[in-house]
Amino acid sequence: MVSSIDPKLAIQTSKSTQLPQPPTFTSKEAERLHRQQHLAAAFRLFARYGFDEGIAGHITVRDPEFTDHFWVNPFGMYFGHIRVSDLILVNHNGEIVKGDKPVNAAAFAIHAQIHQAQPDVIAAAHAHSLYGKSWSTLKRPLDPITQDACAFYEDHALFEDYTGVVLDTYEGERLAERLGKKKAIILCNHGLLTVGHSVDEAAWWFIAMDRCCQAQLMAEAVGKPKLINPDTAKLTHSQVGSHSLGWFSFQPLYEMMIKQEPDLLD
Numbered sequence: 001m002v003s004s005i006d007p008k009l010a011i012q013t014s015k016s017t018q019l020p021q022p023p024t025f026t027s028k029e030a031e032r033l034h035r036q037q038h039l040a041a042a043f044r045l046f047a048r049y050g051f052d053e054g055i056a057g058h059i060t061v062r063d064p065e066f067t068d069h070f071w072v073n074p075f076g077m078y079f080g081h082i083r084v085s086d087l088i089l090v091n092h093n094g095e096i097v098k099g100d101k102p103v104n105a106a107a108f109a110i111h112a113q114i115h116q117a118q119p120d121v122i123a124a125a126h127a128h129s130l131y132g133k134s135w136s137t138l139k140r141p142l143d144p145i146t147q148d149a150c151a152f153y154e155d156h157a158l159f160e161d162y163t164g165v166v167l168d169t170y171e172g173e174r175l176a177e178r179l180g181k182k183k184a185i186i187l188c189n190h191g192l193l194t195v196g197h198s199v200d201e202a203a204w205w206f207i208a209m210d211r212c213c214q215a216q217l218m219a220e221a222v223g224k225p226k227l228i229n230p231d232t233a234k235l236t237h238s239q240v241g242s243h244s245l246g247w248f249s250f251q252p253l254y255e256m257m258i259k260q261e262p263d264l265l266d
Contacts, residue, residue, distance in 0.1 A: 019244065019245075019248055020248060020251065021244065022197075022198055022200075022244075022247050025064075028064050028065040031064040032063060032064055032065065033084075035061045035062075035063075035064065035071065035122075035123075035198075035199055036061075036071060036084045036087055037084055037264075037265055038061075038198070038199045038200055038203075038250075038254060039059060039061045039071055039084075039087060039123070039199045040082050040083055040084045040086075040087065040264045040265070041253075041254050041257040041258065041264055042059050042125070042199055042200075042202075042203035042250075043059060043073055043079040043080075043082040044079065044080055044082065044257050044261055044264050045203065045207070045253055045257060046059070046079045046125075046127060046203070046206075047078065047079035047080030048080070049129070049207060049210070050129070050130065051079070051127040051128075051129045051206075051210070052078060052079045052080065052127070053127065053128040053129075055075065055076045055104070056127065056128045057073075057079070057126060057127035057128060058072055058073055058104055058106070058107035058110075058111065058125075058126055058127075059072070059073065059123065059124070059125040059126070059199065059202065059203065060072045060107065060111040060115070060123060060124050061122060061123040061199040061202075062115055062121070062122050062123070063089065066089075066091070066097075067119075068091060068092045068115075068116075069089050069090065069091045069092070069097060070089070070090060070111060070112070070115055071087045071088070071089055071090075072087065072088060072090055072103060072104075072107055072111065073086070073087065073088075073104075073107075074086055074087075074088055074099065074101035074102065074103070075101065075102040075103055075104040075107075076102070077101070082264070083263060083264050083265070083266045084264065084265055084266060085266055086099075086101070087099065088101055088103060090103050090108060090112075092112045092115070092116055094108045094112070106165055107126075108169075109169050109171060109172040110124075110126065110171075110172045110175060110193070111124050111126075111172075112169065112172065113169060113172030113173045113175065113176040114172070114175070114176045114179065114195065116176075117173070117176040117177070118176065118179075118181070118195070120197060121195045121196070121197075122196065122197050122198055122199065122202075123195065123196050123198060123199035123201070123202035123203070124193060124194070124195045124196075124202055125193065125194050125195075125202045125203050125205075125206040126187075126191060126192070126193040126194075126206075127191060127192070127206065128190070128191045129191060129192065129206075129210045129213075130210075131210050131211070131213040131214035131217060132186075132191045132192035132209065132210045132213050133189075133190065133191045133192075134213065134217060135186070135213035135216065135217060136186050136187060136188050136189055136190055136191055136192070137188070137189055139158065139160055139188045139189075140158075141156060141157075141158060141186065142156065142186075142209070142212055142213065142216060143216060143225065143227050144227055144228040144230075144233035144236075145215070145216060145219060145225040145226070145227060145228065146212065146215055146228075147236055147240060148208060148211070148212055148215070148240070149212045149215070149216070150228060150233050150236035150237050150240060150241065151205070151208060151236075151237060151240045151241035151246075152183070152184055152205075152209060152212065152237075152241070153233040153234065153236070153237045153241070154233075154234070154237070155182050155183050155184070155237060155241060156182050156183065156184040156185060156186065156209070157178050157179055157180065157182050157184075157185040157186070158178070158185070158186050158188060159174075159175050159178045159179075159185055159186065159187045159188060159190075160188045161174070161188075162187070162188055162189040162190055175187070175193075179193070179195070183195060183196065183205055183241070183246075184205055184206075184209055192206060192209050192210060192213070193206075194206040194209060196243065196246055196247070197243045197247070198243075198246075198247050200246070200247045200250035200251070200254065201243055201246035201247045201250065203250055204246050204247070204249045204250040204253075205246055207253075208249070
């Protein structure tokens, strides 16, 4: 005989078992260090996932005190070697405020415009990942073919006008405008870019989106995937595509990196 569960007990249990939330801070210095540590971990993870491609790719996080400044990786440094002390601080004029290494001109042209256009965007991630750039050549949004893909349902854009390496801030402005309030954008013939209310969220959405590209490429290689219906896709987006869940999904990966590569905190 299977005993039934008291509905009241189930409600109480669900209320008491709340998902962890992003931390709050008593000082800007503490918040800055937290963002730097998670940014360094994100780069290490990108290296593990194979998102490094020579000198290409960048992740930025807004400084909590000087909000028109962002922290970014040094140009030409391998993602898997980046530590907190290697990060450089750049303002929206492209001037290096802290650090003695160069900044990627494309990182400035793209990220500065996104950070300026969207004050709620704390972090942005871009890399030339294999599956992301492969999918970008099709000039199509991702379809809702899996639960994970529904995190991006009606929540990612296309930037179709490839004009070479983005070095002009005007191109960055156009890209930021096309992104709007969405969490991601497919840069056609180029790669993926994701944003978030934390560096954790932006990095997680990039990882998830690249794997969704991989899944759709594999599915279409053997047949015609059956799409999740729009109503269900919208519901699933509300369940798996929130800012808080994006942040939370990154936490196990961050804990793994801290245990396995603690030098990233140096």
